[in-house]
Amino acid sequence: MASIEGLLHMESEVLSKGKKKRQIVSYREYYxxxxxxxxxxxxxxxxxGRLFQQYIVDQYIKLEIIEVLQGIIDILRYGERDASNIGKG
Known part of the structure; x- marks a missing residue:
């Protein structure tokens, strides 16, 4: 599993390569x-206060669910029947 610093570094590299202005931002970037x-x-x-804590928890769960659903969408898109092959490129 990659560290947060590593993921942020990879993201900044990707964003710095495309200097043109993007029209769409990810959910994570927005939050x-x-x-x-x-x-x-x-x-x-x-x-x-506590409302902020609940907001952060809710957004984290939302992002996690989106990630899980993306895996399901990948299964449907590629017609993969063997679940052990999902997520392996």
Whole structure:
């Protein structure tokens, strides 16, 4: 399993290769943007205590479910019958 730092480094390399402006962002990128600390903009989400904790948990679960569903979509797309081959490229 890759470390968070490794995944963030890989993502930054991919993003730096394509200098053109993208029209679509991933769910993860969006939620990272939402919880960023900004100097001149107060972020009410960050200062909402337990509600913020619940928000983070909900978004994490949402991202995990999307990842699982993507695996199911891959099965259907490629017509794979043997589950042991899924996720192996």
């Amino acid at each position: 990272c943007y939402k919880i960023q600390i900004r100097q001149k903009e107060p972020n009410k989400t960050l200062h909402s």
